[in-house]
Amino acid sequence: MIRSLFRSLAAAALLSLALPSAAEITLEWDDMIPEGWPPPELFEGINIDELQDDDPEAIEFFAKIEQLWDEAPVVESLDGKRVRLPGYAIPLEGDSRSVTSFLLVPYFGACIHVPPPPRNQTVLVNMAEGKTARIRHAFFTVWVTGTMSVETSETDLALTGYTITADKVVPYEPEDGN
Numbered sequence: 001m002i003r004s005l006f007r008s009l010a011a012a013a014l015l016s017l018a019l020p021s022a023a024e025i026t027l028e029w030d031d032m033i034p035e036g037w038p039p040p041e042l043f044e045g046i047n048i049d050e051l052q053d054d055d056p057e058a059i060e061f062f063a064k065i066e067q068l069w070d071e072a073p074v075v076e077s078l079d080g081k082r083v084r085l086p087g088y089a090i091p092l093e094g095d096s097r098s099v100t101s102f103l104l105v106p107y108f109g110a111c112i113h114v115p116p117p118p119r120n121q122t123v124l125v126n127m128a129e130g131k132t133a134r135i136r137h138a139f140f141t142v143w144v145t146g147t148m149s150v151e152t153s154e155t156d157l158a159l160t161g162y163t164i165t166a167d168k169v170v171p172y173e174p175e176d177g178n
Contacts, residue, residue, distance in 0.1 A: 024145065026175075027078075027085045029106040032120050032162065034073045042068065072118035074161040079150040083164065085123065086172050088139045092124075092155060098132035101125065103158060108139050116158035124153045124160040125169070133169035141172035 042064065051058035085104065090111055093101035103111060104123040116122055125144055127133055135142070146166035153160045 024082045024084055027083050029085075029087070029121060032075055032078065034075055034120075037073055037120075038068060038118075066115070069116070069118040070159050072120040072161060074120045074150050076150055078148050078162070081148050082146070083148045084143060084145045085164070086141065086143050087123070089125075089133075089135045089142050089169075090138055090157065091135050092157075094132065094135070097134070099135045100127045100132055102133070102135060103155065103160070104142075104144055104164070105158075111157040119152065119159045119161035122158045122160045122162075123148075124155065124163045125166050126163060127169070128165050128167045131167055133166065135169075143170050143172055144168070 046061055051061065087104040087106055088108055088110065089099075090103040090105065091099045091101075092103060093099065102125050104125050105111060105117055106121055107117070110117050111122070123144075125133075125146070128146065133142070144164055144166050145168040146164045149163045149165070150161070151163050153163055
């Protein structure tokens with residue numbers, strides 16, 4: 001009986017090695033925003049083009065936006081998923097040859113030249129143990145592949161709503177048909 005149990009366990013272990021890993025999901029940035037966010041009523045009665053920086057209405061509006069961005073909801077179902085996501089990399093930790101941590105954002109200039117995107121549009125990428133990424137310069141465009149966690153982190157540059165533990169970072173190349 002013990003031998004047959006041992007054989008069953010050994011067969012299960014070998015079978016699990018032969019099975020492919022969890023399916024990889026190629027995400028678009030909109031996939032990380034829950035439906036109905038941001039609330040459209042936030043922008044009712046506001047003409048952003050007419051607001052002046054020192055206008056009290058503008059100051060109040062942008063304070064609301066900042067709070068909304070910091071509290072932006074995330075898509076909980078992405079937690080633990082193996083994902084592939086393109087974006088602009090902003091190095092946080094590393095040197096001129098390799099990076100171990102960076103922010104991934106959906107548009108050029110985010111976090112440095114303009115205010116950071118909402119937390120559900122800002123991803124902290126930490127390289128898997130023993131791995132590094134080659135980020136040639138700030139805002140280098142990359143594809144990041146790894147396991148996504150839905151968790152809030154705060155860096156010197158932005159608040160994030162997601163973290164990817166990356167095992168692969170490659171320069172961005174558009175996919176066929178895009």
